[in-house]
Amino acid sequence: MQLTLEDVSKQVGPSTHLYPMNLALVPRAVTVLLGATQAGKTSLMRIMAGLDAPTRGTVKVDGADVTGKPVRDRNVAMVYQQFINYPSLSVYDNIASPLKLRGESNIAARVQQLAAKLHIEPFLKRLPAELSGGQQQRVALARALAKNAPLMLLDEPLVNLDYKLREELREELSALFAAGDSTVVYATTEPGEALLLGGYTAVMDAGELLQYGPTAEVFHAPKSLRVARAFSDPPMNLVAAEAATLGVVLNAGPALQIPLPAAASKSLTIGVRAGALRVQRRDGDVALPGKVELAEISGSDTFVHVHTAVGELVAQLTGVHYFDLGASITLYMNPAQVYVFDAAGNLLVAPARAKGAR
Numbered sequence: 001m002q003l004t005l006e007d008v009s010k011q012v013g014p015s016t017h018l019y020p021m022n023l024a025l026v027p028r029a030v031t032v033l034l035g036a037t038q039a040g041k042t043s044l045m046r047i048m049a050g051l052d053a054p055t056r057g058t059v060k061v062d063g064a065d066v067t068g069k070p071v072r073d074r075n076v077a078m079v080y081q082q083f084i085n086y087p088s089l090s091v092y093d094n095i096a097s098p099l100k101l102r103g104e105s106n107i108a109a110r111v112q113q114l115a116a117k118l119h120i121e122p123f124l125k126r127l128p129a130e131l132s133g134g135q136q137q138r139v140a141l142a143r144a145l146a147k148n149a150p151l152m153l154l155d156e157p158l159v160n161l162d163y164k165l166r167e168e169l170r171e172e173l174s175a176l177f178a179a180g181d182s183t184v185v186y187a188t189t190e191p192g193e194a195l196l197l198g199g200y201t202a203v204m205d206a207g208e209l210l211q212y213g214p215t216a217e218v219f220h221a222p223k224s225l226r227v228a229r230a231f232s233d234p235p236m237n238l239v240a241a242e243a244a245t246l247g248v249v250l251n252a253g254p255a256l257q258i259p260l261p262a263a264a265s266k267s268l269t270i271g272v273r274a275g276a277l278r279v280q281r282r283d284g285d286v287a288l289p290g291k292v293e294l295a296e297i298s299g300s301d302t303f304v305h306v307h308t309a310v311g312e313l314v315a316q317l318t319g320v321h322y323f324d325l326g327a328s329i330t331l332y333m334n335p336a337q338v339y340v341f342d343a344a345g346n347l348l349v350a351p352a353r354a355k356g357a358r
Contacts, residue, residue, distance in 0.1 A: 001062060001150035001183045002027050003048060008057030010043050010207075017043040020057065021209040023202060025185065030177050030199030032215065033187040035230055040207040041187040045153050048185060050074045061151075077149040077182070079157045083136035085128040091115075091139050092124040098147040114142040117176060134165040141169075145176065152182040156189070170196050191233040195219060203227045220353050225269060225345035234274045234303060236339070239310045241268045248340060253310035254286050256335040264340075264348055271339035274303065277315035277331045285332040288313065295323040306331055 003025045010018035018040050025031050033041040046052040047059060050071040059067045066074065077098075085094050092111055099107045115121045118138040128136050137157060144152060158166045174197050177184050186197060194201050194215055201215040203222075211218050211227045222228040228236050240251040243266050247258040250270065281287070290308035297303075302321040306313050306329055315331055323329065340349040 002060075003151060003183060004060040004063075005047070005054075006058040006060065008044075008047060008054045008059065010040075010047065010052070011055040017207055018047075018054075019208045023209060023212060025183055026200050027183055028181055030174075030184040030186060030197050031212075032194040032197055032199065032201045033185060033204060034189075034191065034194045034201050035204035036189055038206070039204040039230075041204055042155055043207075044204070045155055045185060045187060048151070049076050049078060049153055075147075075149045075151070077144040077147040077152045079137075079140050079144045079152075079154045081156045081159050083128070083133060083140055083160075085136060085139050085143070087128055089127075090124065091120060091126055091128065091131070094128065094139050095124075095142045095146050098143060110146065114145055117145075118142050118172065134161050134169070137161060137169070141173070141176075145180070148180075148182070150182055152180075152184045154184070154186045156187050158193075159189075174198065191219075191231050194231070201231070203230050205230055221347065221350045222339075223347050225271070225341050228271055228339065228341075228347075232273060234314050234316060236271045236273055237277070237311075237313045239270050239272075239313075241270045241340075242266055243268055247335070248338075250310045253288065253308070256286060256338060258335050258338060258340060258349055260340065261348055265343040267343040268348070269341045269345070271341065272313075272333050272337065274314045274316035276337040277313060277333050279304075279315070279317065279321075279329065279331065281330075281332045282334065284334050284336070286335060288331045288333065290329060290331065292323045292325055292327045292329050294325070295321070304329070 005023045007020050007022060009020045035041055047054050050069050053068040058065055095111045095114055096107050099110055115124055118141060120135060120138045123131055123135060128139060158169055170193060188194060198215050201218045202212040203210045203218060205226050211223050219231055222231055241248045243260055243264050244255060248256045248268060248270060288308045290306040292304060293307050294305040295302060297320055302317045304315045304317060304323055313331060337351045342348050
């Protein structure tokens, strides 16, 4: 199914929820809508579903204009943040409900198959209220999959689950989507979730569509500072710099030998991801001495906040490391791993990607 938005925008009273945008989803693939809260993701999904009509613009499905066509007249499956199930129906009947509406045969076998995929087989006779939050969301997902709709919309479906459940379901969903024929739209605030799901990513900010393309491509080559900020967790380190004869000079810092386009502006911003900073020197590295302001362990990584002459930098180090607050430390980075943005915030230079890298 090909869903296309042409010059779509949404105005609610004096407030602009969506600025004019064009978007053609890749059929039978996963598209992640990535952006902070109030970026416009839910407003866009409601227009895609037919729950809301755009103020201006056209929504097309396989070339046919469906603008304003209500959701009840479209074949769409939706999963929300909340655990929305039929409370008076058993888990079995919740999953079976779209199959019964379509008059399908072998309903019991199909329910069992979906329950097995989502690990809820032991709960088929229970009511949703008797399940945990994670189990209830699995039921909602199973029912959406049972509908076998050509368009499946998931609005931050894992946000209310605990960390462990989110990790489990993310991996399962990625496999389920890959095995299906639906065009999937998945909204999230988390860059890591977009990377795990793969497919394609549409980056949104304050009602604007900033960039759309294969997820790895958008991550590795964000077309602007706004995209880089939205698609970095922890946030990309940004440092003011100037163009120089041999490359780039950081304000109050060292020079980096980075070839720049001939028309590059004098004023620049360099960006370096937290994972590209390290505490052990390698060939070609540039040193950034400073003092430890904060060190925090998160899962299997350590995040070190360091005050340097060029500003506060955050390094993401693999493994558990301990640092004394106020201790002297030197961070190292390779110019080949640096992004360069011009005065308007547009990407000038991105690190080269190794063959086969995601």
